[in-house]
């Protein structure tokens with residue numbers, strides 16, 4: 001059973017037609033895995049969040065299967081462990097959206113809401129999906145900080161504030177001032193690849209959360 005998105009009124013429809021390539025891929029997945037979610041993956045978290053965590057896009061066997069960001073594959077292992085460690089969640093994280101996990105003070109949004117082939121949305125798909133990100137950020141009035149996971153989420157979040165990525169270079173641990181006093185922190189994406197290769201370790205990830213907590217909690 002899927003919990004209702006805290007931003008239900010701002011989510012795309014299950015059959016959002018905006019990106020032809022992603023629509024075709026969704027159809028393929030629905031045919032092959034009819035029991036999966038196979039639709040835009042809604043936001044998950046606290047509508048009163050001070051911290052927005054911006055991911056890239058659903059993973060095929062993860063969020064695209066479960067309907068909840070960063071669950072169902074390994075992409076969420078470090079993320080949900082870290083949220084728990086910093087008191088930003090309660091309950092237990094499992095693949096099943098009925099696990100009772102709740103976020104407190106944080107919300108997870110994806111820069112692209114539909115599953116992209118090879119986990120790679122095109123620049124056009126990023127642009128086409130961005131209005132949803134912008135609307136959702138605007139619908140979260142208590143947001144004071146963002147953690148962007150990876151370069152693409154960073155760029156899309158900057159653009160959603162009307163800022164130029166060339167003026168705000170991505171680097172793990174970097175912080176960027178946003179209009180209105182909010183602060184954006186960069187992290188490498190917490191993908192299985194990055195954690196397995198040691199590009200991102202738990203202490204490195206926790207440092208970014210600590211900075212965000214010290215700045216904005």
Ligand SMILES: O=c1cc[nH]c(=O)[nH]1
Pocket residue numbers: 041055056057058059062063068069070071075110149
């Ligand atoms: O960025 C990501 C990666 C996996 N799952 C998501 O929902 N987003």
